[in-house]
Amino acid sequence: MGEQQSHLTITQTGQVTAVEFTDRKILEEFSISEIGDELAALLEKQSAPKILLCFRNVEHLSSAALGMLITLNKKVGEVDGKLKLSDISPQIYEVFRITKLNKLFDIYDTADQAIKSF
């Protein structure tokens, strides 16, 4: 990643890697591609990873961001890992609901609930 600033804050809680987005908007191709790369790098470090994506700070996201999440979900599944999502605001949840991705992803109200469910 060089000197590029990270889009993610990563903390380890037991076996769960909790990832918080630092960007308020996950809209544009450049940043989405960088986020995808950061998340893919995270997967390479672990076998059967348990990853929680926390959307606490996220106010906007686009269909390209949804695509990145779907790709990540697939990659996590390929290495027998689990991906969960939490703290999605009602506005953002509506984007998941319209696209029916709330049926594809395992979504929790809070990070604590998600961590306990792994």
Add this chain to the structure above:
Amino acid sequence: MSADHDDNAIDFEVCIINSDLVEARNVKSAILERIRQCNFNENETFAIKLALEEALTNAIKHGNGGDSSKHVTIRYAVSPKEAVVVVTDEGEGFLPDNVPDCTDVSRLSIPSGRGITLMRAYMDEVCYRSNGREVYFVKRRSQSNP
């Protein structure tokens, strides 16, 4: 939805940009500043921001195929009544009706193809013209907002 909106009846501001996402960002900022000035509420602003992102990304990436020699024309008119945006690319066009339903259970794990669905969900009107090279969309402002 009718495809024969009378654009001549609208006093548009016009921007022509290269197929470049950075240039697109400047146009988005200009339109969103008008949205702010016209006091659209938070949900309406969220919707317009999303639709602009989807329309411009589609025009640059899919319409013009990222070809920097091709342009994207953006016409917009924002008033306290509504925001009207027309985005035109110089690509081959496409048939919106042939785009598969991204909400079909069998397609949920396909990472692309949700932009049109989101635009249709969030805008009051979305209309494709010129064989899909142009998208016209409208978001009306809630009149309960002063």
